[in-house]
Amino acid sequence: MAMLKTKQIRNSSSIGFPGGNVKSDVMETRKLRPNIRIATWNVQSLNKAGKTDNAIKEMKRLQIDILGICEMRWLDSGEMPLDGYKAFYSGRTDGAHEDGVGIIMTQKIAAKVKNFTPISERIMLIQLENNPVNINIIQVYAPTLDKADDIVDEMYNTINEIMKKLKKDEINIVMGDFNSKVGEGSTSDAVGPFGLGERNKRGDTLELFASTHELVITNTWFKQPKRRLYTWKSPKDKAEKIIRNQIDFILINKRFRNSCTTVRTYPGADIVSDHTPVVGDFRIRMKKVNKKLMPNFDLRKLKEQGIESKVIKILNEEYQERPKSNAETEMETLQKTIKKIKMNLLKPDRRLKKSWMTEEILELMEKRRLEKGNKVEYLKYQKIIRQRIRQAKENEMIEKCEEIENLQSKHDDFNIYKKVRELTGTNKRKIGRVLVSEEGSLILSVEEKKEEWKKYIEKLFYDTRTDDIPNATGESGPDILEDEVRVAIALLKNRKAAGPDGIQGEFLKLLDNESIKRLTTIFNEIYSSGKIPESWLKSEFIAIPKKASAKTCDDYRTISLMSHILKLFLKIIHKRIYNLCEEQIAPNQFGFLNAVGTREALFSVQVLFQRSRDVNCKVFACLIDYKKAFDRVKHEKMVDILKNIGMDAKTINIIVNLYWNQTAVVKIDGDHTENIKIERGVRQGCVLSPILFNLYSEYIFREALENINEGIALNGIRVNNIRYADDTIVFADTIEGLQTLIDSVVAVSSRFGLE
Numbered sequence: 001m002a003m004l005k006t007k008q009i010r011n012s013s014s015i016g017f018p019g020g021n022v023k024s025d026v027m028e029t030r031k032l033r034p035n036i037r038i039a040t041w042n043v044q045s046l047n048k049a050g051k052t053d054n055a056i057k058e059m060k061r062l063q064i065d066i067l068g069i070c071e072m073r074w075l076d077s078g079e080m081p082l083d084g085y086k087a088f089y090s091g092r093t094d095g096a097h098e099d100g101v102g103i104i105m106t107q108k109i110a111a112k113v114k115n116f117t118p119i120s121e122r123i124m125l126i127q128l129e130n131n132p133v134n135i136n137i138i139q140v141y142a143p144t145l146d147k148a149d150d151i152v153d154e155m156y157n158t159i160n161e162i163m164k165k166l167k168k169d170e171i172n173i174v175m176g177d178f179n180s181k182v183g184e185g186s187t188s189d190a191v192g193p194f195g196l197g198e199r200n201k202r203g204d205t206l207e208l209f210a211s212t213h214e215l216v217i218t219n220t221w222f223k224q225p226k227r228r229l230y231t232w233k234s235p236k237d238k239a240e241k242i243i244r245n246q247i248d249f250i251l252i253n254k255r256f257r258n259s260c261t262t263v264r265t266y267p268g269a270d271i272v273s274d275h276t277p278v279v280g281d282f283r284i285r286m287k288k289v290n291k292k293l294m295p296n297f298d299l300r301k302l303k304e305q306g307i308e309s310k311v312i313k314i315l316n317e318e319y320q321e322r323p324k325s326n327a328e329t330e331m332e333t334l335q336k337t338i339k340k341i342k343m344n345l346l347k348p349d350r351r352l353k354k355s356w357m358t359e360e361i362l363e364l365m366e367k368r369r370l371e372k373g374n375k376v377e378y379l380k381y382q383k384i385i386r387q388r389i390r391q392a393k394e395n396e397m398i399e400k401c402e403e404i405e406n407l408q409s410k411h412d413d414f415n416i417y418k419k420v421r422e423l424t425g426t427n428k429r430k431i432g433r434v435l436v437s438e439e440g441s442l443i444l445s446v447e448e449k450k451e452e453w454k455k456y457i458e459k460l461f462y463d464t465r466t467d468d469i470p471n472a473t474g475e476s477g478p479d480i481l482e483d484e485v486r487v488a489i490a491l492l493k494n495r496k497a498a499g500p501d502g503i504q505g506e507f508l509k510l511l512d513n514e515s516i517k518r519l520t521t522i523f524n525e526i527y528s529s530g531k532i533p534e535s536w537l538k539s540e541f542i543a544i545p546k547k548a549s550a551k552t553c554d555d556y557r558t559i560s561l562m563s564h565i566l567k568l569f570l571k572i573i574h575k576r577i578y579n580l581c582e583e584q585i586a587p588n589q590f591g592f593l594n595a596v597g598t599r600e601a602l603f604s605v606q607v608l609f610q611r612s613r614d615v616n617c618k619v620f621a622c623l624i625d626y627k628k629a630f631d632r633v634k635h636e637k638m639v640d641i642l643k644n645i646g647m648d649a650k651t652i653n654i655i656v657n658l659y660w661n662q663t664a665v666v667k668i669d670g671d672h673t674e675n676i677k678i679e680r681g682v683r684q685g686c687v688l689s690p691i692l693f694n695l696y697s698e699y700i701f702r703e704a705l706e707n708i709n710e711g712i713a714l715n716g717i718r719v720n721n722i723r724y725a726d727d728t729i730v731f732a733d734t735i736e737g738l739q740t741l742i743d744s745v746v747a748v749s750s751r752f753g754l755e
Contacts, residue, residue: 492564
């Protein structure tokens with residue numbers, strides 16, 4: 001550690017005042033601040049009110065840059081901004097506030113996080129982008145001694161797998177509460193001579209782990225007083241019987257051991273825990289990394305009168321001033337104009353989140369800390385702090401409820417929902433997930449995640465479709481009218497995420513008559529030629545977990561973000577073809593149709609079965625669950641169906657060009673995969689997809705049930721299936737009849753690409 005020599009100043013006042021100071025020749029040494037200070041601490045829950053603020057207070061006091069947390073006891077996993085800091089956490093998914101690990105770091109260092117991988121409630125990984133070498137930090141909370149050895153072995157196996165994937169030429173730090181005692185005295189290159197106490201069996205396991213991965217246990221390599229070595233104090237610890245152990249450690253790879261200048265504990269730190277923080281000073285220079293950030297805009301400002309009038313003026317004037325061109329250029333012009341408006345007028349206001357925490361409570365926490373050696377005074381302050389926290393939380397709740405009541409009186413549902421999310425603490429939490437490959441191996445880097453998602457999407461949407469784009473000829477639909485565009489614009493929903501072109505529906509609603517006229521001309525050009533702008537053909541997939549324990553790509557549901565101008569165009573097409581398509585749908589299909597839904601479908605099944613029971617007719621039923629039905633629609637068969645029902649050539653060509661030329665990217669941790677070709681399935685998020693799938697499903701059942709006279713007789717008609725989109729129930733009055741129906745449906749569905 002760098003040292004600075006300065007003159008020591010004797011007892012005297014400042015120069016220029018009576019009895020002014022003079023410098024003596026006595027020299028003192030003052031330690032310079034290390035480049036970075038990293039610590040780990042078992043806080044025994046941050047799930048209690050005030051404890052997170054307490055942790056940040058101690059981080060500021062001890063000048064800790066990165067604090068690893070054991071027993072965080074927060075649910076699920078994710079990241080959350082705090083007051084000048086950011087917390088990353090990995091907890092349980094079963095609702096139990098137990099175990100859990102986390103890392104809290106300054107916002108400055110949080111900007112360098114290139115990857116966060118929550119593994120389990122006992123392990124998480126943070127990877128920092130740095131120059132010249134990156135930093136990888138694994139935070140660990142090992143099972144206590146009363147837990148089975150199998151759980152410990154499983155934990156170490158997981159950490160071993162992570163360590164194998166990390167580069168050895170990067171700084172790798174493993175830290176946390178290992179519930180292990182390595183003891184005093186050096187036994188290998190991994191353990192130094194300055195440990196504490198006697199070793200136990202778990203200590204052998206820790207040493208073996210460290211030796212295997214060429215790590216050193218830094219706590220044991222610096223000579224410190226014993227009070228600076230112990231990390232845990234027993235509740236039974238007394239002056240006459242000291243029970244203290246060293247069970248929390250910071251490990252670093254040998255190659256970078258010299259970057260660690262000192263490690264010690266700070267028994268004076270207080271967070272109402274029987275553990276003390278282990279703090280290491282590291283000579284690691286944190287270089288500035290320019291990270292690409294996604295811009296954020298506040299579209300609610302469009303409701304403000306002054307801003308709305310400016311946006312309308314700029315949007316329409318700049319759009320209309322540009323010379324008219326082809327559809328591709330027109331879309332780029334509109335995109336650039338809206339981007340400029342967002343940058344200049346719609347940047348969000350910086351609002352500091354109001355906290356219930358008061359300076360009085362923080363001061364009481366400091367007084368409590370100073371009384372750690374006086375149990376009576378310590379408990380007295382603890383009682384007062386709890387009372388003050390309870391009162392502060394109650395005052396905050398009253399204030400928030402009054403704000404919500406005020407918003408209710410104004411019928412402001414959007415801000416009511418926002419305030420409720422703030423109240424429940426879910427407003428700012430960003431959920432983090434772990435990803436494993438199909439073979440079950442852990443995926444850590446963003447590049448590997450992107451590659452895994454790319455392979456998954458390519459496999460999901462791969463088909464032996466012809467590359468030759470089918471061309472429909474024959475009767476064509478009429479030109480698109482300005483009134484059709486106006487009606488479609490009015491139907492666009494607000495506060496919907498933009499597609500890859502960054503244009504939201506709110507901007508399209510601000511177009512004046514002249515701009516709508518120009519947009520209609522472009523729509524007609526596209527409708528007549530069938531040539532679709534490039535920005536319309538690209539979609540962005542967002543992965544949403546189907547369950548809390550989602551790990552593989554198959555455990556996620558992908559939703560698609562597409563251009564809002566394309567949505568506007570397709571709403572016009574949808575309105576034109578809806579009646580034609582609906583005429584083809586059988587009355588036992590209840591999905592995506594006007595005036596019917598799941599309630600009507602369930603009611604029909606109930607009535608049918610009840611009537612059968614009344615007349616003593618047996619019913620044998622089978623529920624059919626298709627695997628990713630919407631993603632397996634064959635495009636060539638779909639085009640044949642559209643031609644068969646007599647759809648006009650212009651509309652078919654639009655659908656064909658949209659499906660044959662579409663690509664998608666998957667958004668992963670703020671980055672995107674390469675473009676992926678989509679060769680089957682109906683387009684996600686597209687207004688045409690529900691009606692197109694209904695047609696596809698209808699032709700499957702028409703072919704499957706042709707010449708089959710099985711089912712239940714009802715008023716002289718044989719009924720054998722009820723459907724809601726792809727969810728189907730097939731029934732008959734005999735088991736043999738039901739088997740016949742199922743065999744036929746399965747066979748035809750397979751020919752249509754469904755499983």
